[in-house]
Structure formats: C-alpha cells, structure tokens
Amino acid sequence: MANIVKCQCGTSIDISGIQARKDGIKVWCRVCGTVTVHHR
Numbered sequence: 841m842a843n844i845v846k847c848q849c850g851t852s853i854d855i856s857g858i859q860a861r862k863d864g865i866k867v868w869c870r871v872c873g874t875v876t877v878h879h880r
C-alpha cells in the first residue's frame with residue numbers, strides 16, 4: 841500500500857508518518873501550503 845499522495849500542485853507527499861484519523865488524513869503541502877484531506 842502506497843503512502844504517497846499527490847497534491848493539486850503535483851507534489852508527492854509521504855503520509856506514512858502521519859497518523860490516520862477516522863475523518864481522514866490531513867496532509868499539508870510544504871510546497872504550496874495547501875491542506876488536503878485524504879480518506880482511505
């Protein structure tokens with residue numbers, strides 16, 4: 841299972857070290873500053 845998500849700006853973000861929550865995983869892109877929520 842891949843722990844890489846892609847931001848809308850095209851940056852690949854490693855989420856393997858981020859704790860999953862039942863309402864999704866909040867991922868912050870350090871390149872463009874956008875926060876996206878990913879659901880498994």
Ligand SMILES: [Zn+2]
Nearest residue numbers: 847849869872
């Ligand atoms: Zn981004």
